[in-house]
Amino acid sequence: MAPRKLKAAEHPPIAAPRQHKADAKAAASHPPARHRPQTRIQKEKQDIILEAALEVFAVHGFRGSTIDQIAEVAGMSKPNLLYYFPKKEEIHRRLIAALLDTWLAPLREMNADGDPFTEIRSYIRRKLEMARDFPRESRLFANEMLQGAPRISEMIEVDLKGLVDEKAKILVDWMDRGLLARADPYHLIFSIWATTQHYADFDVQVRAVLGKGRNGEGRFEDAARYLEQLFMHGLTPRPRPGQKT
Amino acid sequence: MAPRKLKAAEHPPIAAPRQHKADAKAAASHPPARHRPQTRIQKEKQDIILEAALEVFAVHGFRGSTIDQIAEVAGMSKPNLLYYFPKKEEIHRRLIAALLDTWLAPLREMNADGDPFTEIRSYIRRKLEMARDFPRESRLFANEMLQGAPRISEMIEVDLKGLVDEKAKILVDWMDRGLLARADPYHLIFSIWATTQHYADFDVQVRAVLGKGRNGEGRFEDAARYLEQLFMHGLTPRPRPGQKT
DNA sequence: CTAACATTTTTCCAACTGGTCAAAATTTCC
DNA sequence: GGAAATTTTGACCAGTTGGAAAAATGTTAG
Numbered sequence: 015m016a017p018r019k020l021k022a023a024e025h026p027p028i029a030a031p032r033q034h035k036a037d038a039k040a041a042a043s044h045p046p047a048r049h050r051p052q053t054r055i056q057k058e059k060q061d062i063i064l065e066a067a068l069e070v071f072a073v074h075g076f077r078g079s080t081i082d083q084i085a086e087v088a089g090m091s092k093p094n095l096l097y098y099f100p101k102k103e104e105i106h107r108r109l110i111a112a113l114l115d116t117w118l119a120p121l122r123e124m125n126a127d128g129d130p131f132t133e134i135r136s137y138i139r140r141k142l143e144m145a146r147d148f149p150r151e152s153r154l155f156a157n158e159m160l161q162g163a164p165r166i167s168e169m170i171e172v173d174l175k176g177l178v179d180e181k182a183k184i185l186v187d188w189m190d191r192g193l194l195a196r197a198d199p200y201h202l203i204f205s206i207w208a209t210t211q212h213y214a215d216f217d218v219q220v221r222a223v224l225g226k227g228r229n230g231e232g233r234f235e236d237a238a239r240y241l242e243q244l245f246m247h248g249l250t251p252r253p254r255p256g257q258k259t
Numbered sequence: 260m261a262p263r264k265l266k267a268a269e270h271p272p273i274a275a276p277r278q279h280k281a282d283a284k285a286a287a288s289h290p291p292a293r294h295r296p297q298t299r300i301q302k303e304k305q306d307i308i309l310e311a312a313l314e315v316f317a318v319h320g321f322r323g324s325t326i327d328q329i330a331e332v333a334g335m336s337k338p339n340l341l342y343y344f345p346k347k348e349e350i351h352r353r354l355i356a357a358l359l360d361t362w363l364a365p366l367r368e369m370n371a372d373g374d375p376f377t378e379i380r381s382y383i384r385r386k387l388e389m390a391r392d393f394p395r396e397s398r399l400f401a402n403e404m405l406q407g408a409p410r411i412s413e414m415i416e417v418d419l420k421g422l423v424d425e426k427a428k429i430l431v432d433w434m435d436r437g438l439l440a441r442a443d444p445y446h447l448i449f450s451i452w453a454t455t456q457h458y459a460d461f462d463v464q465v466r467a468v469l470g471k472g473r474n475g476e477g478r479f480e481d482a483a484r485y486l487e488q489l490f491m492h493g494l495t496p497r498p499r500p501g502q503k504t
Numbered sequence: 505c506t507a508a509c510a511t512t513t514t515t516c517c518a519a520c521t522g523g524t525c526a527a528a529a530t531t532t533c534c
Numbered sequence: 535g536g537a538a539a540t541t542t543t544g545a546c547c548a549g550t551t552g553g554a555a556a557a558a559t560g561t562t563a564g
Contacts, residue, residue: 512557513559518552521548521549521551523547527542527544
């Protein structure tokens with residue numbers, strides 16, 4: 015199939031919080047979720063706050079961001095914001111929780127039954143689309159990693175590692191069947207993460223280097239083309255002398 | 260030649276400040292550099308401070324770091340620290356200035372007269388060594404980028420862009436001569452930056468995914484091997500049907 | 505030794521920070 | 535319409551933050 019070009023993907027509210035299974039001490043949030051689970055208005059306001067928080071946290075990190083900043087971006091007073099999220103940490107936690115899920119979705123889609131190159135190409139494109147369409151999410155994630163992931167160590171050690179282990183197996187299987195050049199599957203995945211997220215996290219640098227020219231929109235297309243070439247050629251199996259089968 | 264393994268590179272004091280050409284208002288620093296340029300002791304203390312600041316800034320970013328933290332790591336009182344660097348921003352500025360220079364050194368070494376693959380392989384290895392030996396510097400840089408490079412926009416728009424433009428020309432020349440697969444030289448450089456720096460900036464993630472096994476030391480070796488393969492194969496010129504010459 | 509200078513510590517401060525609380529304004533429900 | 539519940543605001547607070555001032559403590563050259 016023709017490589018579908020990086021189209022403007024629908025912008026799902028990536029930051030939308032989702033209830034995580036809290037059974038016992040029924041949700042620690044103050045006024046919301048006491049008798050009735052969620053008011054329509056409450057959810058709206060919370061989303062506005064999370065949106066604003068994403069904007070701020072993505073740039074300044076957790077410690078570098080202030081509730082006042084977030085409140086201002088959200089267009090409400092600080093006490094009012096604190097009415098919905100009694101703790102600064104709670105906002106951050108909600109953002110991160112929602113993020114990781116969405117962030118790993120593209121990798122989850124990598125299908126063992128598909129053609130390796132089609133799958134990998136699709137994965138790269140999806141990741142690149144996410145870097146383009148959700149740069150703030152990417153930066154939030156990067157910020158967290160830079161700080162040593164103090165707030166999500168468990169998540170990356172379980173959910174993320176689990177998923178990567180699973181997909182690494184698929185890659186190795188493809189390699190075993192000679193459909194893909196033999197290479198370290200983990201580092202292969204790392205390299206896809208790195209090259210795609212780079213365009214979100216280091217956007218300023220990319221823009222600066224490419225100059226003020228017509229790169230404004232073209233850079234993601236160019237990146238897609240380049241990365242596709244790099245990985246497709248780089249991972250094409252080549253019969254080497256002294257290899258069995 | 261046999262691929263020299265990633266050896267423990269000498270640890271040059273990357274953070275060592277260097278006087279930048281300030282001619283007029285002779286250096287804004289308070290007590291230092293008034294009559295005599297620099298006392299031996301002053302330089303020592305400044306280096307200790309810069310070291311500590313690197314440690315802190317690299318993790319928490321500019322806004323998220325406090326002078327108290329830096330002072331504590333440096334083993335001195337806050338006012339004492341402020342005696343050497345009257346402004347928090349000044350510390351950061353010095354770090355960044357020294358950093359960018361060192362950071363671009365590997366790229367500067369890429370030699371137009373060398374063999375393309377040797378040059379690129381060396382570049383990748385050097386960058387990977389830097390990610391391994393100077394992760395804090397890498398994170399400091401990443402932090403600055405994430406924030407939109409407010410303090411170094413000029414540097415990246417001039418020095419960095421200039422250097423990349425120059426090296427991109429070399430790459431294109433190699434491609435023209437059929438020594439290297441045709442590809443966007445800018446995105447080629449980006450991909451090397453991304454894949455190598457990833458091991459410093461996302462170290463926690465890399466460690467978590469690779470598991471608690473024997474990866475502790477091996478991951479940089481594995482990464483080097485993998486990246487070498489990816490880029491060497493990915494950039495090998497292949498005569499395609501319908502291509503002139 | 506001691507005056508001149510360099511360094512360090514103590515004290516202090518105004519602005520900012522995350523967060524509380526009760527009163528006021530608004531919305532919801534009957 | 536009005537009582538009850540929800541949302542918003544203003545005043546406030548204790549701890550932190552970047553930084554200033556000045557006194558106290560070295561250090562060094564004559």
